[in-house]
Every structure is written in structure tokens, then in C-alpha cells.
Amino acid sequence: MTPFQKGATYERISKADAGDEDGVIRQGEDTAELAERRGIPIGTRRFRDNDKSATHGKHRPDYERLIAAVQRGEVDVIIVYMLGRLWRNRRERAEGIEILRNHGVSVLCVKGPELDLTTAAGRLLAGLLGEVDTFEVEQMSEREQREMRQRVERGQVPTGPRCFGYTADGSEVIDSEAAEVRKMFEAITAGATLSGIASDLNSRQVLNRNGKAWTHNAVRYLLQNERYAGLREYNGTTYAGKWPAIITEDQWRQAVSLLQDPARRTSPGPARKWLLSGIARCGVCGNGTTVTSGQSVSSAGGKAYTPYRTYKCRGPVKHLSRKADPIDKLIAGTEPGEPLGLVPQLLAREDAGNLLLDDERPDVEELTAKAAALRARLQVMTDAFAEDDEADVLEFRRAVRRVKERLGEIEQQMTSPARAAALGDVVSSDDPVAAWAALPLDRKRAIIDMLMTITIHKDKPGRGFDPETIKIVPKLG
Known part of the structure; x- marks a missing residue:
């Protein structure tokens, strides 16, 4: 006869596509089969967290409910597929072992041993097995990080959800959406608010990448995304990408500077x-x-x-x-x-x-004088050309173009x-x-x-x- 009368099962999978529960379902079938084989009653004590990564530390609501049931004395054994499904890191493992020890709860693994955590040997074995799991997770994370850094250094297109303005693979621009992106950057530098930009988009029925209305937070995220400038940041370093940019780096940096200005009101409030x-x-x-x-x-x-x-x-x-x-x-x-x-x-x-x-420039008077002199020169050249029937039209146009280019440079500085x-x-x-x-x-x-x-x-x-x-x-x- 089994010594356990209040069994509970717990299943978790780290990564799953939206709506995909096949992984945790398979774990649930295996844990239920082990409980039946050992004669352990489960009842409704089934706990499951889907798509809860070990490295990203997502909130696990069912794990918390399982631990609460343990602390209420409703569980005497937890059945899992393998120990790494129960605890994701050293902190969780240390806290969990102590809770299970205090309440006399054991752990049964489909792929692994039975762990009596009321004994020193059981806790030692749980710790050793857990360290192996942690080692594998950390090693996998290091490999993923190295792969990510290599992709960034090579300028490869980022993976993940589609970015508004780009095709699904991120390699090409969608012209209609790119035009809206440019308008957003121009608007924020011209003094528009995030709520105002979102309201304008929604009033024109321009939907975001998910086909939904825009919010001020969605606009803020877009404007701070370096990808639109053909850049990518990784661990504090900015790398050039090989996908087409929609706006210039200067436009992106100006927008980020405006949004991060401490003087800017951070609470969105109503527009x-x-x-x-x-x-x-x-x-x-x-x-x-x-x-x-x-x-x-x-x-x-x-x-x-x-x-x-x-x-x-x-x-x-x-x-x-x-x-x-x-x-x-x-x-x-x-x-x-x-x-x-x-x-x-x-x-x-x-x-x-x-x-x-910019009347705060120290050389504004000097630049103003130069600009006035160039405008006067253009007028003199135009008058002289009008009076000279033998003047060379092409030569006149080239001269005017050079003067206008110099004038444009000075006006840009001013x-x-x-x-x-x-x-x-x-x-x-x-x-x-x-x-x-x-x-x-x-x-x-x-x-x-x-x-x-x-x-x-x-x-x-x-x-x-x-x-x-x-x-x-x-x-x-």
C-alpha cells in the first residue's frame, strides 16, 4: 500500500507557441500514469504552468497555488516529470526544499528518483540533481547569448514578432506603414504628445501590427526602437544592421532624447x-x-x-x-x-x-551678416544678368547655384x-x-x-x- 494519500501533480514547459499545450499535456499523462501505478490518489490536485521559462523567470501562478496547498497540509507528495520542471533556479530550489521539508512532502519523478525531503540524504540528492539542471539551463543560456551576440555583430535581422513598418521576416519595408513611422518621428520632434500621435493614428483608422488601436505606450515603444534607424543595441553597444532603415540615426536619437528628458511629463493622462x-x-x-x-x-x-x-x-x-x-x-x-x-x-x-x-548662438550676428551679403550678391548677379544680353546662361546658373549652396549651408548653421x-x-x-x-x-x-x-x-x-x-x-x- 502506498504511504502517500494526498498526491498532487505539477507540469511545466518553458516555451510553447500560443495555444500549444501538447508539451504539458504529455507531461500530465505521464505523471497521472505514475500516480495510478503507485496507487496515489490525485483528485483535483492538478497544477500546470505553460510557457514558463527557467531563464526569464515568468510568474508561475499554479506553482504558487501548489505551494499554498502544501502549506495548508493538503499535499504529501508531488509528482513531476523531472525535477527540473518543479524548480527553475537555485533560489526557488532552496526555498522549495525547505518548505517541503517542513511539511513532510516528498517528490516523485517520472524520469528520476523518489526524493524524501524529510531526510538529509533526500535533500542532498535533490540539491545535486537540481545543480545539474541549473548547469544545463545556464549552459544553454550562455550558448543562446553567444549566438545572439553573433547575430547582432553580423547585422542580421532581429527575430520575434513582426515590427510595424517591416515584413514578417524584417528584411523589407512596407511602404504604407513606413510612411506612418516617419510621421510619428516627425510629430514627436515637432512637439506632439504620445497621446496625440496615438489619437491621430486611431482617427485615421491606422492599426498597429496586431490590427488593434494604438496606445500612448505603443507609440513610445516604437519611437524608442533603434531598429527603425537600422541599428541594434546589445549589452550597451550599438551595432549597424543590414536591413533597410526607415528613419535616420539622428531622428531616432532625437526622439529618444525627448522621451527620456526628465522635464517631460511622464504620466500620459488624457490627451x-x-x-x-x-x-x-x-x-x-x-x-x-x-x-x-x-x-x-x-x-x-x-x-x-x-x-x-x-x-x-x-x-x-x-x-x-x-x-x-x-x-x-x-x-x-x-x-x-x-x-x-x-x-x-x-x-x-x-x-x-x-x-x-537660433538666436542663442554666439556667432549668430556674424552668420546673419554673411547670409545678408550672399543674398545681396544674388540680387546683383540677377540684375547684371538681366542687363547683359551676351551673358552665358549656363555660367550664370552655375554661379547662382554655388552662391545658393553657400547660403543654404549658413542658414542651416543658423x-x-x-x-x-x-x-x-x-x-x-x-x-x-x-x-x-x-x-x-x-x-x-x-x-x-x-x-x-x-x-x-x-x-x-x-x-x-x-x-x-x-x-x-x-x-x-
């Missing part, structure tokens, strides 16, 4: 829905408190209630509440028949390109990368007003925050909207 919330300042507070947004209602004769948006002081005392629409129109408006807002007016000026200049990322595509557009109107909300907010400080003061009751109550202080130019 901003209104133009100036969190940007404009309250004119009543003396501590720089910004305004938040809200909803209010007005009534006509006590019969009808009309909702309208408001900007309110964010401080504990809500001593400021202003209708949002006229303020938004003053700052950003582009409605036909209405006056242009201050920002589109500024972006449409002939000298709007000056907004891109340009602030941050300002160019936020404003460049709008300022250089054929129609800056239309380009501004087409921008998503988070891009507009980033540009406003870069261009000006807005302070909202209390309005004067009964006088309608007074633009003088909105104070604008330029930050650039």
Missing part, C-alpha cells in the same frame, strides 16, 4: 482637447498658475441653456472664468471671413523664416533644430495659413507654447470680448 489649457496663464494669480478647461451654460430669459467652453484658473480658488472660443479665435483663428489669429498672422509674414533662427522641427514645414509651406489650419491640436499647442506666453485676465462685464484682456508676450524673434 489635451482644447487649445490653451495648461499653456495660457491666469492673469489674477501671481504664481504663474495656468488655466484649465471646463464647460458652462448660459440662459436666455431662464428658458434655454446653451453650453459653452471656458478657461478657468487651475488654482484652488477659481477666480477666473472666460469663454474659450473668442480667445482661441484671437490666437489661432483661420475661419473664412474672420480676422486671422495672431499665430497664423505671424507664420504668414515674409520674415517668418527668422523664427527658425537654424535651431527644435524650432525647425516644430515650425519648419509650416513656415516653408506655399500657404502657411492653410498649413497651420491643417495641423493636429497637439502640434498647434506646441507651436503656440514655443512662440508666445499668453496671460488671460478678467473680462469687463457687459462689454463683450475685449482682446486687450489677453496679454501676449513673444518668446521668439
Whole structure:
């Protein structure tokens, strides 16, 4: 007759494809057969963890339930396929042996001995067998790591799930997805938020690699993935890959730098829905408190209630509440028949390109003078060519091209990368007003925050909207 009356089985397999349980099922069949042969009652005490690696230390919920049952006195023997299925490393093994010793629980292995862990000999044998298992796991891990390093050094395409923008094997670019990847990198450097980028993708029904909607975390992971720059990091070293890059290394590093900036707000929160919330300042507070947004209602004769948006002081005392629409129109408006807002007016000026200049460069005056001299030279060359009927057209074009190349180099040196990322595509557009109107909300907010400080003061009751109550202080130019 068997000395065990409260048997339990435990099965675990390290790696399994999604939905594949054949491995643990085979183990379960073998452990159940051993229990039947030894006459050990199992009942419902069957525990199973599928795809729980020894090297990656995944959480094992059924193992924890098994140990809890042991500690409640519900188990006197655990039947496993082999000892390495029960414990994955030295720490788990040491803790497990001590728990089983304290509760008088033995271990039976389909492929291995019976271990009475209440005896010193049983614990010694369990320890020795476990060390052999650990040695094999660690040796396999070392081989895998060496193979991985070799693949990285050779620039081979990473394995694993498909990367958005690439085919399943990672060797070719999917043009439509690659275009979206470039837009994401351009947007983050232009001041867009992660939530804003995700909202834009979802509004256009662009799905992620799994055919699902985007989240801010998914966008963050993509933007920090060096693979898009044709690179791969391994143990702190960056290696060049042999697959096609979608963006440049500089674009990737700039995005990573922005996302890792301690000054950047790490809590995603809800995406901003209104133009100036969190940007404009309250004119009543003396501590720089910004305004938040809200909803209010007005009534006509006590019969009808009309909702309208408001900007309110964010401080504990809500001593400021202003209708949002006229303020938004003053700052950003582009409605036909209405006056242009201050920002589109500024972006449409002939000298709007000056907004891109890095005025903190110590040599900005020298570079500005050189650029002005080159522009004057171009004008002189054009005038001289127009007056000279015998001038050589090809020679004139070559000369103009050389001067323009030098001018472009100087203008590039004068340009602030941050300002160019936020404003460049709008300022250089054929129609800056239309380009501004087409921008998503988070891009507009980033540009406003870069261009000006807005302070909202209390309005004067009964006088309608007074633009003088909105104070604008330029930050650039």
C-alpha cells in the first residue's frame, strides 16, 4: 500500500507557441500514469504552468497555488516529470526544499528518483540533481547569448514578432506603414504628445501590427526602437544592421532624447482637447498658475441653456472664468471671413523664416551678416544678368547655384533644430495659413507654447470680448 494519500501533480514547459499545450499535456499523462501505478490518489490536485521559462523567470501562478496547498497540509507528495520542471533556479530550489521539508512532502519523478525531503540524504540528492539542471539551463543560456551576440555583430535581422513598418521576416519595408513611422518621428520632434500621435493614428483608422488601436505606450515603444534607424543595441553597444532603415540615426536619437528628458511629463493622462489649457496663464494669480478647461451654460430669459467652453484658473480658488472660443479665435483663428489669429498672422509674414533662427548662438550676428551679403550678391548677379544680353546662361546658373549652396549651408548653421522641427514645414509651406489650419491640436499647442506666453485676465462685464484682456508676450524673434 502506498504511504502517500494526498498526491498532487505539477507540469511545466518553458516555451510553447500560443495555444500549444501538447508539451504539458504529455507531461500530465505521464505523471497521472505514475500516480495510478503507485496507487496515489490525485483528485483535483492538478497544477500546470505553460510557457514558463527557467531563464526569464515568468510568474508561475499554479506553482504558487501548489505551494499554498502544501502549506495548508493538503499535499504529501508531488509528482513531476523531472525535477527540473518543479524548480527553475537555485533560489526557488532552496526555498522549495525547505518548505517541503517542513511539511513532510516528498517528490516523485517520472524520469528520476523518489526524493524524501524529510531526510538529509533526500535533500542532498535533490540539491545535486537540481545543480545539474541549473548547469544545463545556464549552459544553454550562455550558448543562446553567444549566438545572439553573433547575430547582432553580423547585422542580421532581429527575430520575434513582426515590427510595424517591416515584413514578417524584417528584411523589407512596407511602404504604407513606413510612411506612418516617419510621421510619428516627425510629430514627436515637432512637439506632439504620445497621446496625440496615438489619437491621430486611431482617427485615421491606422492599426498597429496586431490590427488593434494604438496606445500612448505603443507609440513610445516604437519611437524608442533603434531598429527603425537600422541599428541594434546589445549589452550597451550599438551595432549597424543590414536591413533597410526607415528613419535616420539622428531622428531616432532625437526622439529618444525627448522621451527620456526628465522635464517631460511622464504620466500620459488624457490627451489635451482644447487649445490653451495648461499653456495660457491666469492673469489674477501671481504664481504663474495656468488655466484649465471646463464647460458652462448660459440662459436666455431662464428658458434655454446653451453650453459653452471656458478657461478657468487651475488654482484652488477659481477666480477666473472666460469663454474659450473668442480667445482661441484671437490666437489661432483661420475661419473664412474672420480676422486671422495672431499665430497664423505671424507664420504668414515674409520674415517668418527668422523664427527658425537660433538666436542663442554666439556667432549668430556674424552668420546673419554673411547670409545678408550672399543674398545681396544674388540680387546683383540677377540684375547684371538681366542687363547683359551676351551673358552665358549656363555660367550664370552655375554661379547662382554655388552662391545658393553657400547660403543654404549658413542658414542651416543658423537654424535651431527644435524650432525647425516644430515650425519648419509650416513656415516653408506655399500657404502657411492653410498649413497651420491643417495641423493636429497637439502640434498647434506646441507651436503656440514655443512662440508666445499668453496671460488671460478678467473680462469687463457687459462689454463683450475685449482682446486687450489677453496679454501676449513673444518668446521668439
